Amino acid sequence: MWELYVEGNPYRRGLITGSLTEELFHNQEAIFVSKIDKFVPSKTKQALLRRFLAWYNRKLYLNVPLEYKTEILGLSKYASPDYNYIAEPYLRVLYFHGAHDIGHALQDLALVGCSSFAAWDDKTEDGSLIIGRNLDFYAGDDFAQEKIVSFTNPTEGYKFMSVTWAGMLGVLSGMNEHGLTVTINAGKSKIPLVAKTPISILNREILQYATTIEEAIAIAKKRQVFVSESILVGSAADRKAILIEVSPHNFGVYDVENSNQLICSNHFQSDAYTNDKNNLKHIEESHSQYRYERMEELLDQNPKLTPKIAIDILRNKEGLNDKAIGYGNEKALNQLLAHHAVVFKPEQRLVWVSSNPYQLGEFVAYDLNDIFKNPTKKSLANTELNIEEDPFQYTEAYKNYQAYRQLRQEVLSNIETKNDIDLETLSRLENLNPDYWEAYYLVGKYYYNKGYYTAALNTFEIAKTKEITTVPDEEQVDTYIKN
Known part of the structure; x- marks a missing residue:
């Protein structure tokens, strides 16, 4: 993993970040644009998409604080000239900060099945607050290859760390010097009419300017977002965690009562969303509730959480009651596609960040107190506190899963x-x-398209015996069987 330390005013921070990460920045941009080329191969449709994005993002600049626009301007000086046909560098980098939100809003992407949890007081071994999260944002293996653990010392606000990639100044997972943490989990969104504040920018503002849960809520209330997200806020000062649930037309805060444990998947839990049709449908039809129950089950089995136990939970690949549900199933906490996983101990200012692949590599420890006192050390990690890698990555099952993913692409294409x-x-x-429903579904689909109906029926019926990911997926299998 790359380690980055930056200090100074907004423009200077942007320039320094761009200068230090230029090669990685160009690489990430190339990967990201190639994804667009793959999804929209037609040059005519790409031109239409560019015009649509320019129109859709027309008010984005009004919803991003001046400080972050200035920082993005500095960063954009190091953007690749190869993609100026999409938009000029500053606007392009600004757009990229809303890419997660735009993709989430327009496609309702299933790329974001994140899982997170927090425990404190009698639920942890030493009574300290512990937070664990998987960021299941997937833009390809290449995109997740060059992770950056970034440390920022701004002229205004508080020093903070975040796990990111080159070209991204927003925050998806981070902790500040006061032990305030933020992580985000996507919720079910309606398609908004115009871009507002990107969620990563709101997260960044909370991290840079809040020391308590109350301050975090006040900042979130100020901004208008354009997608639905749960922001899990942990606080050393408050010694607990809560959820801020934001969406274009609603706002809720979920604070657990009579419990020292908080679980978050991809649906809302606060009173503000009790009758929200989108949210209720999402609970009923998606894999969010299943993962919520699995986290509950694993936390019940481990009544005294430690960072190591939190990491074991984030790495868990089985379904409810330890059922084998196939590798890569979105009902698993570890879907073997996470960009990163992270564990925080806010009161001690400690954070553990997963190294590749996914959550399987060693979790590298960072002590914020030490880093911000002495940021010029050759390595910022506190390797004595590292937590060992998952031996699963050296098994036959893992090799088979990697081969499955490759073969799956070939079969889909054919x-x-x-x-x-x-x-x-x-x-x-x-x-x-063999335990994954999708393998049988794809084989059944091939047979069906070829008119081999007996073979198709047999294969679809095997798929039905497996743990199918969502209700719409199950309905699709049923439709093929009926046909």
């Missing part, structure tokens, strides 16, 4: 182009990830 697939390949797809 189904789309109506090419023939030999029986050996189809059988291999099932055998590489």
